[in-house]
Amino acid sequence: MKFKEKCSSFRKKSNISKILDERIKKLPNNEIVAKDILKDLGNTHTNIVYDDSIEDSFFIYLDDTLYLSKKADKDNNYSRILQVSHECRHTMQLGIFQVLNFISSKIEVIVFIINILLFCFNWLSKKSVFIYLVTIGISVFFNLLIEIDAILSSIKIAKKYLKHKLKNEEAEEVLAVYKFKTKVLLPFYIIRILFSKIIRLLIVLFIFFSLYS
Numbered sequence: 114m115k116f117k118e119k120c121s122s123f124r125k126k127s128n129i130s131k132i133l134d135e136r137i138k139k140l141p142n143n144e145i146v147a148k149d150i151l152k153d154l155g156n157t158h159t160n161i162v163y164d165d166s167i168e169d170s171f172f173i174y175l176d177d178t179l180y181l182s183k184k185a186d187k188d189n190n191y192s193r194i195l196q197v198s199h200e201c202r203h204t205m206q207l208g209i210f211q212v213l214n215f216i217s218s219k220i221e222v223i224v225f226i227i228n229i230l231l232f233c234f235n236w237l238s239k240k241s242v243f244i245y246l247v248t249i250g251i252s253v254f255f256n257l258l259i260e261i262d263a264i265l266s267s268i269k270i271a272k273k274y275l276k277h278k279l280k281n282e283e284a285e286e287v288l289a290v291y292k293f294k295t296k297v298l299l300p301f302y303i304i305r306i307l308f309s310k311i312i313r314l315l316i317v318l319f320i321f322f323s324l325y326s
């Protein structure tokens with residue numbers, strides 16, 4: 114596939130997007146796709162909730178449930194197989210990383226709130242800001258660890274699924290676009306997942322420098 118064609122896949126109405134949308138439309142809905150992928154991954158324990166009220170698909174480790182958006186099927190976007198593969202990968206990641214990600218992100222928010230309260234009462238110290246920086250560093254580390262693994266693994270998972278369901282040539286075309294879009298969008302995706310943390314970090318740094326510079 115030519116570079117120009119891959120670039121035009123970003124436009125919903127481009128020819129390549131329409132062709133790929135039609136191709137993926139013929140595949141089963143996201144719930145069945147997820148069941149097939151989980152079976153292939155040897156996962157027999159994760160529950161699936163497939164509902165209209167779910168905006169974006171996600172996985173919750175603590176109740177071992179994959180929440181899939183029914184809307185994503187209705188939107189019929191060819192990238193849905195990659196998204197389902199991404200969430201299925203989360204179900205297979207080591208529990209310890211999922212738990213550490215969950216706990217560190219909660220602690221980060223709590224330490225942020227404590228810093229804001231300390232600032233309000235004029236008690237903010239360099240030490241408390243330093244503790245916040247350590248906390249957010251650990252939280253970003255675990256967050257990126259599980260997300261980057263899911264992003265990279267999702268291509269391999271989607272490849273196996275698509276090669277099984279489509280003609281080899283058709284699957285290769287879809288995969289070429291998946292790989293291209295993942296490469297281009299990776300930095301934006303990372304900013305999106307870390308967005309709230311970035312905002313909190315900027316607030317703490319702003320307060321710190323306004324007090325100590």
Ligand SMILES: [Zn+2]
Binds near residue numbers: 260263
């Ligand atoms: Zn993810």
